[in-house]
Amino acid sequence: MTNKTKILLIYTGGTIGMVKDYETGVLRPFRFEKIKERLPELSQLDSDIEHISFEPPIDSSDMNIEHWKRIAYSIEKNYHKFDGFVVLHGSDTMSYSASALSFMLENLAKPVIFTGSQLPIGDLRTDARENLITSIRLASLKENRKSVIQEVCLYFEYKLYRGNRTMKIDAENFQAFDSPNYPVLAESGVHLKVYKEYLKQTQEEEQLKIFTEFNPNVAFLKIFPNITESFLEGILNIPALEGVIMETFGSGNAPTSNWFLNTIEKAINRGVVIVNITQCMRGFVLPNKYEAGSHFENIGVINGKDITSEAAITKLMYLLGKGKNSKELKISYEKAIQGEMS
Incomplete structure (x- = not known):
């Protein structure tokens, strides 16, 4: 029996899941079954990582209610098999999706962490590596056999935010997001600091329910x-x-x-x-x-x-x-x- 946490990556689309063809310069979707070949550092994490992918990947500018439903159903279907979920998503509408999922996932008691990157996963200077590895680490955190994080979050450039408090503030720099009216939940530096006083805590664990009948009007x-x-x-x-x-x-x-x-x-x-x-x-x-x-x-x-x-x-x-x-x-x-x- 393994004590490793089980993390499910849900790739919806976005730059983080792309690699550059250096002959043509064109970006193409990355095959996530080869993720450990591209990021061997993942083998050092004390987590079993599986993945599912949207086919075809969605440009986040096209994200809509139907795509939010697919993410929610994927989490619901796998909720009891995994300890945490990392949603890989384009940065342009990530704050909308993180906000929507925070309402869709009623009685959530496990981490759902959205992340992405400004540069493709295969780029020499990519921010994808740190964003993905730390998101998985954060989604794996447990105390007394319970998840430390029990809400929908967004992780980008060394900071974990409450997802529904975020907005994209920069299209050029790696620090693309901010949470203007609520403190950060965690910071990644030499040490991983989690500010538990700001985390949402579930008093009694109830059965996850999803509500997807959003009104688009x-x-x-x-x-x-x-x-x-x-x-x-x-x-x-x-x-x-x-x-x-x-x-x-x-x-x-x-x-x-x-x-x-x-x-x-x-x-x-x-x-x-x-x-x-x-x-x-x-x-x-x-x-x-x-x-x-x-x-x-x-x-x-x-x-x-x-x-x-x-x-x-x-x-x-x-x-x-x-x-x-x-x-x-x-x-x-x-x-x-x-x-x-x-």
């Missing part, structure tokens, strides 16, 4: 100076629209014109759910700080507090999919479900 509305009435009405009257993430200025501010507030209120009265989040990278929506914010509260706009755009839109899809009425949805949205807001 949602939109972003970014407020900008000189926004017009016709533009606002055009967005809020999109056929079949059921929910809007409204990105406002500063602490949740927007124009105070009567036409603006009336248009928002009409949409809410028609049943469109509107969530107010800040355009700022850091900080909270504080509805009573300025006049505009207090108007929003009076007409039923939901306070998104310090949630990221990525978590805001996926949480809205999730709660709309639950079929809650507007009052129930407002109460549910303004509470943290999976540690996504303060």
Whole structure:
């Protein structure tokens, strides 16, 4: 009998799973059954590693609800066979996927760690090697036979983050992600430091349930100076629209014109759910700080507090999919479900 932890790699696509053909310069998908030939360091890990791959691999720009379902079903199917899961994913939409899976995987008590890379796995200067090896190490951590990490996370460039607190901030550098409103969960340096006080802890282990009926009828509305009435009405009257993430200025501010507030209120009265989040990278929506914010509260706009755009839109899809009425949805949205807001 082995004491090794069992880790499942789920390769969805992205740069981390590519190798360069040095004759043509073209990137092609890497065959993960040969992973230990490419990364012999994996043999030093005290883990049995298996893999499954999306066929064909998905460019993360094409990621959608159906792909999130495939990841969730893969975890559900293998949940009792493995101690942890590492999802290899393109970096562009990784924060959206990590946020979505945090809501889909209800009662999760094992690590699901998203990672990827800015350079292909075969590149001389690749960041894929460290990101993959440390993600596997983190997914393998146990204390008293229980997983240390019991949530959906994202690991990139020496830092482990809560997945639904992240956003991609850089397309050029290796430090591509940040968690602006929540501390890092672990850091990799000479030693692997885990900050347990910030980890989500499952009090009683319940059976994993997955919820995949996300409602796609949602939109972003970014407020900008000189926004017009016709533009606002055009967005809020999109056929079949059921929910809007409204990105406002500063602490949740927007124009105070009567036409603006009336248009928002009409949409809410028609049943469109509107969530107010800040355009700022850091900080909270504080509805009573300025006049505009207090108007929003009076007409039923939901306070998104310090949630990221990525978590805001996926949480809205999730709660709309639950079929809650507007009052129930407002109460549910303004509470943290999976540690996504303060």
